[in-house]
Amino acid sequence: xxxxxxxxxxxxxxxxxxxxxxxxxxxxxxxxxxxxxxxxxxxxxxxxxxxxxxxxxxxxxxxxxxxxxxxxxxxxxxxxxxxxxxxxxxxxxxxxxxxxxxxxxxxxxxxxxxxxxxxxxxxxxxxxxxxxxxxxxxxxxxxxxxxxxxxxxxxxxxxxxxxxxxxxxxxxxxxxxxxxxxxxxxxxxxxxxxxxxxxxxxxxxxxxxxxxxxxxxxxxxxxxxxxxxxxxxxxxxxxxxxxxxxxxxxxxxxxxxxxxxxxxxxxxxxxxxxxxxxxxxxxxxxxxxxxxxxxxxxxxxxxxxxxxxxxxxxxxxxxxxxxxxxxxxxxxxxxxxxxxxxxxxxxxxxxxxxxxxxxxxxxxxxxxxxxxxxxxxxxxxxxxxxxxxxxxxxxxxxxxxxxxxxxxxxxxxxxxxxxxxxxxxxxxxxxxxxxxxxxxxxxxxxxxxxxxxxxxxxxxxxxx
Numbered sequence: 214x215x216x217x218x219x220x221x222x223x224x225x226x227x228x229x230x231x232x233x234x235x236x237x238x239x240x241x242x243x244x245x246x247x248x249x250x251x252x253x254x255x256x257x258x259x260x261x262x263x264x265x266x267x268x269x270x271x272x273x274x275x276x277x278x279x280x281x282x283x284x285x286x287x288x289x290x291x292x293x294x295x296x297x298x299x300x301x302x303x304x305x306x307x308x309x310x311x312x313x314x315x316x317x318x319x320x321x322x323x324x325x326x327x328x329x330x331x332x333x334x335x336x337x338x339x340x341x342x343x344x345x346x347x348x349x350x351x352x353x354x355x356x357x358x359x360x361x362x363x364x365x366x367x368x369x370x371x372x373x374x375x376x377x378x379x380x381x382x383x384x385x386x387x388x389x390x391x392x393x394x395x396x397x398x399x400x401x402x403x404x405x406x407x408x409x410x411x412x413x414x415x416x417x418x419x420x421x422x423x424x425x426x427x428x429x430x431x432x433x434x435x436x437x438x439x440x441x442x443x444x445x446x447x448x449x450x451x452x453x454x455x456x457x458x459x460x461x462x463x464x465x466x467x468x469x470x471x472x473x474x475x476x477x478x479x480x481x482x483x484x485x486x487x488x489x490x491x492x493x494x495x496x497x498x499x500x501x502x503x504x505x506x507x508x509x510x511x512x513x514x515x516x517x518x519x520x521x522x523x524x525x526x527x528x529x530x531x532x533x534x535x536x537x538x539x540x541x542x543x544x545x546x547x548x549x550x551x552x553x554x555x556x557x558x559x560x561x562x563x564x565x566x567x568x569x570x571x572x573x574x575x576x577x578x579x580x581x582x583x584x585x586x587x588x589x590x591x592x593x594x595x596x597x598x599x600x601x602x603x604x605x606x607x608x609x610x611x612x613x614x615x616x617x618x619x620x621x622x623x624x625x626x627x628x629x630x631x632x633x634x635x636x637x638x639x640x641x642x643x644x645x646x647x648x649x650x651x652x653x654x655x656x657x658x659x660x661x662x663x664x665x666x667x668x669x670x671x672x673x674x675x676x677x
Contacts, residue, residue: 223278226339233331234268235261238324245320260307260316264324267303271296286340293332295656301325354379357410359403359430360421361386361395364449368419369396382413404429407436417443475653476616484655489589492662493582501576508539508573515564518544521577526594529617534586536594537577541565572669578620590658591619592646593630603639610639613646623649623657626664 238261276282277296282289304325308316356372358365361384372379383398385406391399400409406418418437423446424430430446437444450469461468475481509520522540525533542560561569568574581587587594592613595603604610624630624645629638649657 222283222339222342223280226283226335227272227278229335229338230268230272230332231265233335234264234328237327237331238264241320241324241327245317245323256316263307264300264304267307268296268300271299271303275299283339286336286343289339290336293336297329297332300328354417355382355413355415356380356417356419357382357385357400357406357413357415358397358419358421359385359406359433361391361399362421364447365419365421368421368447379417382409382415385409403427403433406433407440407442410437410442411440415442417445420444420446421449423448472612472647473651474615476650481653485588485653485658486585488655488658489582492589493579496576496579497583501579504573504576508568511564512540516540516543516562525597526618527597527600527614528586528594529614531611531614533597534581536587537580539568539574539577541568541574570672572665575620582620586617588617588619590621590623590649590661591616592649593622593625594618603636606636607639607643609647610643613643613650616650621661621665622646623661626661626668 242257272278275292275296277289277292282292304321308321356379358368358381365384369381372381381397383400384395385401385403386399387402388399403422409415410418418433420430420433422430424434434444461470476485512520519540522538522542523535524538526536528534541562542565543562545560565574578587579589582589600610622630622645624642627645629642629645
C-alpha cells in the first residue's frame with residue numbers, strides 16, 4: 214500500500230486487535246459471571262486494563278504494526294505469533310506476582326485462546342484487504358522503471374511478489390536498446406520519464422541506469438524532486454560482488470559488507486551475552502551443582518584417570534581457549550595425538566558411551582560460556598587439527614570464527630553432529646554455521662535450545 218494509506222491501515226489493524234481483545238474479554242465476563250466471586254469485579258476490570266496495556270507495549274517493542282511488518286504478510290504473521298507469546302507470558306506474570314488467585318483460570322484460558330483465534334482472523338482479513346488493493350491498484354505506489362536490462366527484469370520479479378506495495382506502470386528505455394518483448398510496456402525514452410509519471414500518476418522512479426551511463430539521469434533526479442516524485446537508483450553490483458551483501462555508510466562513504474552479520478551490532482551482542490549469562494547461571498546452579506559430583510564419582514568408578522577432559526579449541530577471532538568436557542575416553546599413552554571419535558570406538562568406556570549419547574559430556578562447557586569463551590548457541594568449536602585440515606579445502610571455513618563457538622550449533626540440531634568422515638559433510642556443516650551467522654536472532658537461540666533437548670530425548674544416530 215502507498216505511503217498515504219499506510220497510517221490508516223496501521224490504525225485499522227491495531228484497532229481491530231484491541232477491539233477483538235475487549236469484545237472477547239467482555240463476552241467471557243458475561244458467560245462466566247455466575248462463577249465470579251462477588252466483590253471482585255474491580256479485579257477483573259483492572260486485569261482487562263492490564264491486558265490492553267500489555268498488548269500495546271508488546272506490539273510497540275517488536276514493531277508489530279510497523280510499515281516494514283505490514284508490507285510482508287510473512288513478517289507480519291511471524292511478529293504476531295511472537296507478540297502473542299510475549300502477551301501470554303505477561304498475562305501469567307501478572308496473575309502470579311499480583312496473587313490474583315480469585316481470577317478464574319478457565320476464564321483466563323478462554324480469553325487467551327479466543328484472542329489467538331481472533332488474531333489469526335484479523336491477519337487473514339488484512340491479507341484479503343491487501344490482495345484486494347493489489348488487484349485493484351487503487352492504493353498502491355505506482356512505479357516507473359528506467360532501463361530495460363537484466364537488472365530491471367530482476368527488480369520487476371521482486372516487485373511482483375504477492376505482498377509488494379508496488380504497481381509497475383512500465384519501462385522507459387531507448388528503442389535501440391530493446392530487443393525483446395517485455396511483460397510491461399516500454400512507454401517512452403529515458404528523457405521523457407517524468408512526463409510518463411505525470412500521465413500515470415506514478416510516485417516513484419527506479420533507475421537501473423547509473424547517471425554516469427546517461428547524463429539525462431542527473432536532470433531527471435532534480436526534476437523528480439521538484440515534482441515530489443521519489444527517485445531511486447539501483448546500482449548493478451555484479452561487477453563487484455556475486456553474493457548478497459549489505460551496504461553501510463561511514464559518513465558519506467558507502468561500504469559494502471560481503472554478508473549480513475546481526476551480531477556486529479553491539480546491542481545484539483549485549484542481548485546474546487546477557488542471555489548466555491542468565492541461561493548458563495541457571496544450568497550451573499540448578500543442574501550442575503548436584504549433577505557434576507554424581508557424574509565425577511561415576512567416572513572415577515568406571516575408568517582410571519581425570520574427571521574432566523580439556524583440549525585447545527579455536528574461539529572467536531582465532532583465539533585459542535581450553536574447552537571443558539567430562540572425560541569419556543580411556544586414558545591414552547599419547548594424549549597429544551588427536552584422533553576423531555568414530556562409531557563403536559573402543560576408546561570410549563561404557564559410562565562414556567552413555568554420556569556422549571545424551572550429550573552430558575558437554576555440560577561443563579557452561580563454565581566456558583560463563584567465562585565468555587563460548588556462547589550457549591553458536592558454531593561448535595573444532596579441535597585445532599580439524600581446523601588446520603579443513604580450512605585449506607572447505608571454502609569460507611574460517612568465517613565461522615567470526616562468532617563465539619557454541620555449546621549447541623545450528624548444524625548440530627539439523628543432524629550434522631559427530632564424526633565428519635568426508636569433506637562433503639564438513640561443507641554442509643559450514644553452510645549451516647554461516648547461515649546462523651547471517652540470520653542470528655535471540656528467538657533462534659531459544660529455538661535451538663529446544664531442538665537440542667528434543668533431539669537428546671528422541672535420540673540421534675550421530676551421537677556416539
